[in-house]
Amino acid sequence: MYYKQTGLKGLNPRMINQILKGSEEMKRIRSCMQCGECSASCPSGRFTAMRTRKLIHSALLGVEKVLQEPELWMCTTCYRCLERCPRRVPVTDVIIALRNIAALEGYIHENMKNTIKTLQKSGHAVPLGGPDSVYTKQRIALNLDPIPPTVQKYPEALEEVKKLFEISKFKERISLEW
Numbered sequence: 124m125y126y127k128q129t130g131l132k133g134l135n136p137r138m139i140n141q142i143l144k145g146s147e148e149m150k151r152i153r154s155c156m157q158c159g160e161c162s163a164s165c166p167s168g169r170f171t172a173m174r175t176r177k178l179i180h181s182a183l184l185g186v187e188k189v190l191q192e193p194e195l196w197m198c199t200t201c202y203r204c205l206e207r208c209p210r211r212v213p214v215t216d217v218i219i220a221l222r223n224i225a226a227l228e229g230y231i232h233e234n235m236k237n238t239i240k241t242l243q244k245s246g247h248a249v250p251l252g253g254p255d256s257v258y259t260k261q262r263i264a265l266n267l268d269p270i271p272p273t274v275q276k277y278p279e280a281l282e283e284v285k286k287l288f289e290i291s292k293f294k295e296r297i298s299l300e301w
């Protein structure tokens with residue numbers, strides 16, 4: 124395991140060190156004053172159990188349990204929290220860093236695993252659907268090309284996506300079966 128080192132009461136000081144490696148801006152996490160503005164402005168938190176302030180607090184303390192919590196995967200990466208944070212803490216990037224650690228530890232959320240598999244198969248995290256899909260019909264009704272100029276339209280681009288998965292040893296690194 125990349126990270127294993129359970130410390131006192133499930134706190135792991137290596138977690139914050141790993142997050143701080145990301146960029147200079149990550150150091151701002153140390154100035155978090157737990158005001159909760161990020162939680163108050165989070166659109167996902169309104170409908171889920173995710174509490175952004177709590178995630179930042181867990182990252183600072185190195186609470187290992189946070190890596191296994193489904194809330195970690197409920198952020199939509201909209202960056203509203205960063206816009207509102209009075210201390211300019213790069214909240215979204217911290218959450219992504221936590222997810223990266225969680226992924227390497229084998230704790231990827233099931234829904235995210237399915238999204239990754241779909242991306243590998245189709246080149247899209249959310250596939251566009253076949254000729255009978257509502258999406259395609261709407262494009263035709265608007266006189267648009269039924270298939271937009273994305274990976275779905277170009278089989279050679281999909282091969283490149285698959286190659287990237289292979290070169291990066293993505294599957295092996297996060298112990299993903301497909």
Ligand code: SF4
Nearest residue numbers: 155157158159161208
């Ligand atoms: S808004 Fe910024 S300072 Fe306030 S709790 Fe969130 S991250 Fe910390």
Ligand code: SF4
Nearest residue numbers: 165198199201202204
């Ligand atoms: S980036 Fe994530 S945590 Fe921040 S406001 Fe958007 S959904 Fe909430």
